[in-house]
Amino acid sequence: GENVEQHPSTLSVQEGDSAVIKCTYSDSASNYFPWYKQELGKGPQLIIDIRSNVGEKKDQRIAVTLNKTAKHFSLHITETQPEDSAVYFCAASHYGGSQGNLIFGKGTKLSVKP
Amino acid sequence: EAGVTQFPSHSVIEKGQTVTLRCDPISGHDNLYWYRRVMGKEIKFLLHFVKESKQDESGMPNNRFLAERTGGTYSTLKVQPAELEDSGVYFCASSPDSWVVAFFGQGTRLTVV
Numbered sequence: 001g002e003n004v005e006q007h008p009s010t011l012s013v014q015e016g017d018s019a020v021i022k023c024t025y026s027d028s029a030s031n032y033f034p035w036y037k038q039e040l041g042k043g044p045q046l047i048i049d050i051r052s053n054v055g056e057k058k059d060q061r062i063a064v065t066l067n068k069t070a071k072h073f074s075l076h077i078t079e080t081q082p083e084d085s086a087v088y089f090c091a092a093s094h095y096g097g098s099q100g101n102l103i104f105g106k107g108t109k110l111s112v113k114p
Numbered sequence: 115e116a117g118v119t120q121f122p123s124h125s126v127i128e129k130g131q132t133v134t135l136r137c138d139p140i141s142g143h144d145n146l147y148w149y150r151r152v153m154g155k156e157i158k159f160l161l162h163f164v165k166e167s168k169q170d171e172s173g174m175p176n177n178r179f180l181a182e183r184t185g186g187t188y189s190t191l192k193v194q195p196a197e198l199e200d201s202g203v204y205f206c207a208s209s210p211d212s213w214v215v216a217f218f219g220q221g222t223r224l225t226v227v
Contacts, residue, residue, distance in 0.1 A: 032213060043118070043205055043218030044157070089157060093213060100213035101147070101159035101170060
């Protein structure tokens with residue numbers, strides 16, 4: 001079955017710097033890769049997603065890149081702000097397949113220091 | 115618009131007792147999912163409802179876990195009898211699309227002592 005590895009487990013950056021979180025997946029059938037942000041006391045919130053027919057997607061300060069050959073995808077946050085501090089999860093699934101359940105990474109705790 | 119709502123937010127029970135978690139999805143969302151996160155580990159899929167039918171329950175750990183979604187609206191997840199390893203945060207999510215899970219509830223933190 002699918003396995004998703006996420007690194008690093010913790011990340012501390014200065015406000016204004018960029019943050020990069022990386023994930024690798026094992027199942028070549030996976031074609032949908034969402035990223036979630038979980039703030040304290042809240043559930044995960046979808047912040048951006050990418051499908052395997054594109055290599056990069058941007059939404060303001062957030063971007064995700066995908067390398068299908070290497071089976072890895074990354075989340076890039078530019079100009080980080082204190083409110084970006086949270087736990088970020090990557091996930092993989094087979095969009096359109098018989099089972100749409102997500103396989104999550106273990107999470108990255110991002111701390112943005114003002 | 116109300117989001118996905120879960121009750122209770124916290125539950126502490128003794129080993130061997132029964133606990134029932136409830137999830138109210140976003141109105142109109144046919145797809146409802148249960149996930150859980152055991153301390154320090156990844157969030158793991160438990161099961162997926164489409165309306166009142168179980169589409170996929172491959173993630174349910176054992177027969178001590180029973181999920182229902184009568185009438186295709188809210189769902190309950192019962193653990194009976196609870197074991198220590200059942201401790202964790204149980205998330206419910208709902209979606210209009212079977213493959214894009216956008217809306218999670220805040221979770222129920224279950225502690226079995």
